[in-house]
Amino acid sequence: MIELPLILLITALLGSILAGLSCSTIGVFVVRMNLVSIGYCMSHAAFAGAAFGLLINVDPMFGAIVFSIATALFLGPLSEKAKLESNVVIGFLFSIMIAFAFIFLNMIPGNAATGAALSILWGSIFMINLNDLFLLVLLSFVMLLFFILFYKELTAMLFHRKLAEASGVNTKMFFFAILFFVGFTVSVSLKLVGGLLVFALIVNPTSTAYQLFFDFKKISLASPFIGVVSCLLGFLVSLEWNLPIGAAIVVVSSLIFAFSILFSPKRKKGKKPLFS
Amino acid sequence: MGAVIELDNVSTIYEGERIPSLHNITLSIDEGEFVAVIGPNGAGKTTLLETINGLLPATSGTVRVFGKNVKTHGLEIRKKIGYVIQNFEIDSLTPFLSKDVVMMGRTGRIGLLRFPNQRDWERVFSNMQLLGIEGFKDRAVGKLSGGEFQKVLIARALTQEPDVLLLDEPFANLDVSSRKRVSDLLTTLNIERSLTMVFVSHDINAIPEACTRTIVLDQGRIVCQGELETVLSSSIVQQLWQRGKKHD
Incomplete structure (x- = not known):
């Protein structure tokens, strides 16, 4: 097992808990609204942003955050204006972001920068610092507050957007807010889980919760809990077997999801569901 | 008028x-x-x-x-304005309980940054009772039959007041008796x-x-x-x- 200095251990643990909490909280919306591929899109936007940061000599993480959030903010109005499914717009943005990333990397002299840009895609526990923790705390707090304060509007929209609009809910505003939170969550979780794997942390815990409960309230509570547990277990596995933390977290959360499918009370016939 | x-x-x-x-x-x-x-x-x-x-x-x-x-x-x-939508198709795994879907009708009425109170819930249950679906209040809407779900949507619109x-x-x-029940209810609401x-x-x-x-x-x-x-x-x-x- 890898032995880490105490401060690094605490920072990494807190980072894991907060990343698990924020990713799997926003996952509740992403899964229900069929925005699963948004994770791919955001992570590639982050990659392009990191490459751009390196090109103009600023922190690649800053570039990654700006590009992810800009993508999120662009995605909503574009899909609304063009009357396109979000997934169609995501597909379009996904390819254009990868193209940008290659162009930016190609413009940087030498190969050293490529490694730095790629580290955004893999993620590393050693990259987490106090500033990142502060951002994660801020994000988790704001997102939970948003979720609690607008719970009834959000659930009405998640049930059926048109009906929510018909009841006097400004669904466009909430849709854009959700996309913004997805972009922000992906950006600040990049260092820990990595851009390529962050969407799994968004989707897996929520998908697990969906297997277990029929009540959205319970799903909303269970998803962050499963997300935090996945991150902590992944963190331990990563230390124990010297594996990349992002990959370990994703494997753990995927295993939990696989077990939830096997033992889902929703799939039992003739028996009263355990968690109805 | x-x-x-x-x-x-x-x-x-x-x-x-x-x-x-x-x-x-x-x-x-x-x-x-x-x-x-x-x-x-x-x-x-x-x-x-x-x-x-x-x-x-x-x-x-x-x-x-x-x-x-x-x-x-x-x-x-x-x-x-209450709205009962046509041909609403629903996935059987939709994770919302009937009573919560009925309450969603009040979202706009209650307003931003406010939470449903006891009176809101009383209205939900009373409208579910009027439509004869109070027994399904804790069931997921995806598990309801087409007719039961239609009544949930009607109760939702009425709960909006x-x-x-x-x-x-x-x-x-809706079956014949349910049609009669809903028709009578609409008539009462219109007249009273x-x-x-x-x-x-x-x-x-x-x-x-x-x-x-x-x-x-x-x-x-x-x-x-x-x-x-x-x-x-x-x-x-x-x-x-x-x-x-x-x-x-």
């Missing part, structure tokens, strides 16, 4: 279409009126309802509800609470007796309106039915 719904020369064209789904509609509905809108498939009945509540923006003309322009006050107006109720084929999926209602159906037999005016739509235009019996005996409507039979 004053008009609560006013359409002045309204046309609605869907994006990418050239022919309007609603064509120069001028219509006024007074407070407490119970209006039935009938017509063949594709006549523009649903478009009319969604133009009234502003879900579909009118391409030309003016829509005013409660004296306010829907284009500029849509959100505020929709808080007071609307000043205007728009019903798009509300009897779809003077609730303004616009009821859309393609089935003449589904129109409740309390209906005060019947409007016939065809190809996006109002072709006839008046009391139900007068409308049904008019030559235009007779021709429409004959045309419908030929198509069948």
